[in-house]
Amino acid sequence: MSSSIHFPPCTVVLAYSGGLDTSCILVWLKEEGYDVITYLANIGQVEDFDAAKKKAESLGAKKVFIEDLRAEFVEEFIWPSVQASAIYEDRYLLGTSVARPCIARRQIQIARQEGAQYVSHGATGKGNDQIRFELTCYALYPEVQIIAPWRIPEFYNRFVGRKDLMEYAEKHGIPVPVTPKAPWSMDANLMHISYESGILENPKSHAPADLYLMTKNPEDAPNSPDVLEIEFKKGVPIKVTHVKEGKSKDTPLDIFSYLNEMGGRHGVGRIDIVENRFIGMKSRGIYETPGGTILYHAHLDIETFTMDREVRRIKQGLGVKFAEMLYNGFWYSPECEFVRHCIDKSQESVEGKVQLSVFKGQVYILGRESPKSLYNEELVSMDVQGDYDPCDASGFIKINAVRFVRLSLPGQLPASPGI
């Protein structure tokens, strides 16, 4: 692409954050001869959207789209992740990953609607987000051309450090941030805030106490728990009730926002991990996912209560795969569509109510009930024999041991010390 000016100018839809980086990219794209449409998705981050709009216009954006995607983000992206118990490498609840296909989908819709053949973003060349954005773009708009300035030598060689961006901004009338940048980068949305880079790159250093914006420090959290009841249907929450206050929420966005509030108040959902990027390197990330953490635990509980053991075992394997696809950016892939379909099927009977408390960073499951429960109180009871014949267990055990017989001949004994 480089320095060639296009006639008539090509249109590019730029994922615009209002920050220094994407403001510079906006101007740079114009310099490169593009008509630039900016697009800023509201996925629940704290942002002055009006200011961002004005800023984009003042920098010469041909059109400015500010899109409120919060409801569809919860319903179409977070909810399937809850159903899947999606967790990456046993710890990360995928708050950033799950937002990317939601954001990129609308970007592509705008590009198609505006007749733009180009899209652009400010994601770096070492991260996961570039992949998540672009795989979504290619899947939904195969002919699209993607401009990723942080992978274009003439861009990244020109803007080696923040100082270069600042100079460029000043020269081109881009408002320069007055507050100093935090010594890390962050990404926020309704589901979580992630923190990485800068001083966090040393995996041994502890995160500073004032880092977290979404959750209270557990040490400063209330000294008594809040008890919530979450009602599920088909594996997604349909209602949350504060047991004492009687207050309840019942739309997806309200439910999730309320769980964020409750989780945030009690410091729930903070983790500090090293994870494996799709690109092959390990990185250190700190995440706070208050509402998502509560839902993860509550869903797990109602699922185990209502789902057959062996179905769940298969579904668990599919969930692990789903989490990898989501992390790696393959939401809009044939395999992810397939797996989502299967997981959705598995959730048909996942319904009922879970009571839990949130307190000092922790979620405690307290009890559950369900019209679809597979829990059979009489069958399991120690006090009631019921239909169950204990003698059957003898046969069951003996048949399970048949395989061992031949294995116990001399010389084949398990080599454990002491035997």
Added chain:
Amino acid sequence: MSSSIHFPPCTVVLAYSGGLDTSCILVWLKEEGYDVITYLANIGQVEDFDAAKKKAESLGAKKVFIEDLRAEFVEEFIWPSVQASAIYEDRYLLGTSVARPCIARRQIQIARQEGAQYVSHGATGKGNDQIRFELTCYALYPEVQIIAPWRIPEFYNRFVGRKDLMEYAEKHGIPVPVTPKAPWSMDANLMHISYESGILENPKSHAPADLYLMTKNPEDAPNSPDVLEIEFKKGVPIKVTHVKEGKSKDTPLDIFSYLNEMGGRHGVGRIDIVENRFIGMKSRGIYETPGGTILYHAHLDIETFTMDREVRRIKQGLGVKFAEMLYNGFWYSPECEFVRHCIDKSQESVEGKVQLSVFKGQVYILGRESPKSLYNEELVSMDVQGDYDPCDASGFIKINAVRFVRLSLPGQLPASPGI
């Protein structure tokens, strides 16, 4: 077996707890004509072992074995579970399951050494423990005969309720417990205490606050965290240090006991779950696993830090299988031996130090370091380009999207709403 008196009397090794049930079984076995050897394993439960010994002798046990298995329980059973990140159905750390093969192994050793062809236990006919005990017995001593009174009609029809046991006890001079039985049953060892049955059988009822014996109620726990550093080698802890106090432990039993103390003090490791028994029914269990929970988190952290991504993915799948085997009682099976070997191999480079804090029921990872780290601070840095060429990412993404091309023809577009 039933009412026939054997001449000369056969010898049975009874897993004896000192409680009402196994005391009655002891006497009943004698009535049935057996010579009874009692065996009580010390795996870290709170118990008056001397009193139990005397009681068994007074009830006519031919021999009494009290065996301190704590060190081997930690080294040979808990440590491999830590390496495997063994967790059943995403939540249960398997504290009961992992003790069973340890206990049964020694029981079999005693049976062989004493020339006994029979072993007996007091596990119920609906539970997992009968399976765990007996599969171990059959694997290590295929010719053994197992007497499980709670599955023998003439026994369980005679002792339908606790009242029957009490009457039998009184009649046979078995000391009857003076304190009333808790309205639930519990199983304790070094790794955890489990609570189930009785009033806990209603899955909706909250557990009473005074249930827990191993961990403090988080609400009553100290208001400031303790910070620990755990050092790992080959995937197992070799040292734990209290960072502020400078105190440290470095033998397996001491390390684990100290982690129990720290975790217990801060209320770490309580869960309330419904789980799927091997026998096919769902049951509700409440567990407290203070030290095990700390180790689970610390090990996960150092493992991800030092293990290749794809190796870990395979190891994770093996760990899930290992947890199922362990839960179902297959520790001494060919497949479990195989999986333990593979997991052990995967842990060769899992070494380094993890810093963490325990506070109000929660474990927080703070930082980690390792001579075997695969984390490359320069490679991942946002500020340093290093050897990494961002342009490569473009090719990587495009090739990953090749599969989508054909899928995007008309009629094959993902059917997500809004597109």
Added chain:
Amino acid sequence: MSSSIHFPPCTVVLAYSGGLDTSCILVWLKEEGYDVITYLANIGQVEDFDAAKKKAESLGAKKVFIEDLRAEFVEEFIWPSVQASAIYEDRYLLGTSVARPCIARRQIQIARQEGAQYVSHGATGKGNDQIRFELTCYALYPEVQIIAPWRIPEFYNRFVGRKDLMEYAEKHGIPVPVTPKAPWSMDANLMHISYESGILENPKSHAPADLYLMTKNPEDAPNSPDVLEIEFKKGVPIKVTHVKEGKSKDTPLDIFSYLNEMGGRHGVGRIDIVENRFIGMKSRGIYETPGGTILYHAHLDIETFTMDREVRRIKQGLGVKFAEMLYNGFWYSPECEFVRHCIDKSQESVEGKVQLSVFKGQVYILGRESPKSLYNEELVSMDVQGDYDPCDASGFIKINAVRFVRLSLPGQLPASPGI
């Protein structure tokens, strides 16, 4: 149950084959006080159904059901297995396993309709079939009582060998077979014939050449191949055409029967294996599955042609699980219903035509075409560059190698000899 005579007599539905064993069981059940309804399923085995009917009536069956299940066997049981590429332990196409739930389902329907609370079968106590029958019964009719004489001591201790059965038969007017029994047992249906036991129990002995009834000895098969074209839709065959003769079949039963004829003529689908029974022992089995083998290969071909790589990878894993469930008797289990649903979903685009030849025991795929093909001739062509940019591959490879970098430091080199 045993010797007690029931008043009024209970009704039992007996799966009756017309042979010596189940004829004796019929009479024995009557002796035990049952009203016996016999049920014989036509699932494609060679059998004189009229003679069997008369025999059952003459032996005192209260009612006799002869049910032609061939069409539903193909459509509802074989077709899903084809979709799943169901193969047990990499070799066995599950011809016996897949028939069992089909047979037992009708037996249960008859039992419910006739108000019978008992069902009975002549399967042995060491095999898989008892499990497959009974799990189906319990799943579809949980209150059912199952009478499995070969697991009832008073039956199996009375009929220790074939001689005992013969004597009993003579005594009770049961017609005794005049031809000597083959020195092995066999099970036949539309999908396959299996041979086991007797002289086949020695795993080293070669199977006699005259064993096979469904397929020609490849040495005696025609010296030129037959070329067939099979058309699939949603993963199941909808038409088979003999390319030279122009002859074609297009109903499930006709298609499968014709493939059996063609495969049989050319000796296709013979295997001699040792397999692992669910009950824990290894057994030796010899199978001939002519039509099923052709379909297995043809379906595999059209599936790979039309299914996305990653979807297929997941589906392959589900297929392995499905085969295990099928083998173990869990067709009517929640997990098998779930997996069938998922596999069915994966087959939506599996359509097109496969040409193949059958010759001397072998199936050769010759070519394939499909309107839903994901094969892109231009993309893959060595002569056309198309949209594909070879430079992208460089980035793809380099990013895939990022993980190796840190691993190549001194001391971490792969320890392969010579490097």
Added chain:
Amino acid sequence: MSSSIHFPPCTVVLAYSGGLDTSCILVWLKEEGYDVITYLANIGQVEDFDAAKKKAESLGAKKVFIEDLRAEFVEEFIWPSVQASAIYEDRYLLGTSVARPCIARRQIQIARQEGAQYVSHGATGKGNDQIRFELTCYALYPEVQIIAPWRIPEFYNRFVGRKDLMEYAEKHGIPVPVTPKAPWSMDANLMHISYESGILENPKSHAPADLYLMTKNPEDAPNSPDVLEIEFKKGVPIKVTHVKEGKSKDTPLDIFSYLNEMGGRHGVGRIDIVENRFIGMKSRGIYETPGGTILYHAHLDIETFTMDREVRRIKQGLGVKFAEMLYNGFWYSPECEFVRHCIDKSQESVEGKVQLSVFKGQVYILGRESPKSLYNEELVSMDVQGDYDPCDASGFIKINAVRFVRLSLPGQLPASPGI
């Protein structure tokens, strides 16, 4: 790199085949200023190695390496694949894939020994081989620079078709092939020959009968089988015997060559498939793998005979993963080293003898025996009850059905038609 001449000239080790393509690359690299060392691996392909040597020298190669890798190819690469039952997408025995790391490893050894920082190959930009070569190179020699001319625009734009190569060859004194090129490309080694491209790119076209070089057309193969006995130890063949002729082979290379001869004579191991490349596209390939196919079947048989069922189930999953790694080029990756270690462990008891016949394209297993057999003839016998108590099976089945009970309440019945 392009047109810059390096002083002093850099050295590149070129994987040289002696054909037109790599001869042109040799000369082109010299033009580009490199000192070129050619390297030709003998992995069992039919080739005039002397002529290739002379040709390379005459074209200006600074040094010429002809390396006989056949023995290490069999022992270090084919044998582990046999142990793993490595098969890609259920059909392809990976004959090309398994040769690549073997070839590239030596190339890297030569590069290191000769102080060359560059390696080059003639693999195309759309295929798998480029990845397999290069991942091996990066893993074993991370600092290496790879020159892949078919991915360098100035090369591939200059040589668009074969005509361009011919002209270049004539101009630079490169001997031009006199026989016309086959209308497909092939790759041959000891394990197999693959055919693809050209007229084979149409997936519907049948392969011409004269394509195959390694196997006889089954129609022309002998009319009577050869019977072989293969002896295994630790999962690899240690001896093959022609049962009638008494002839035997017992070194890896001899064993494998002899199996190729036998399989080739009988037309064993031909497949025609569409497969999924790592690069994301589907391609059509035709393969003949005579010896490898025999070994695949024989190993499967002895493995099932000697390996515990559940161990094998886990090993099977690892084998599927291994096959994918192998296909995708990850032989020298941490995960593949790990999986090979695990699979190797699983093979410890895989020993014994398998008798089989090869005939008209097919391999028939006839019988097997082993000192490590887990097959228990008495246990499985229909005529002997042995230790096995059939009553145990009743309990086993009932406990397995416990999960179904709750599922059979009204409204939860399986929705299969007819029930």
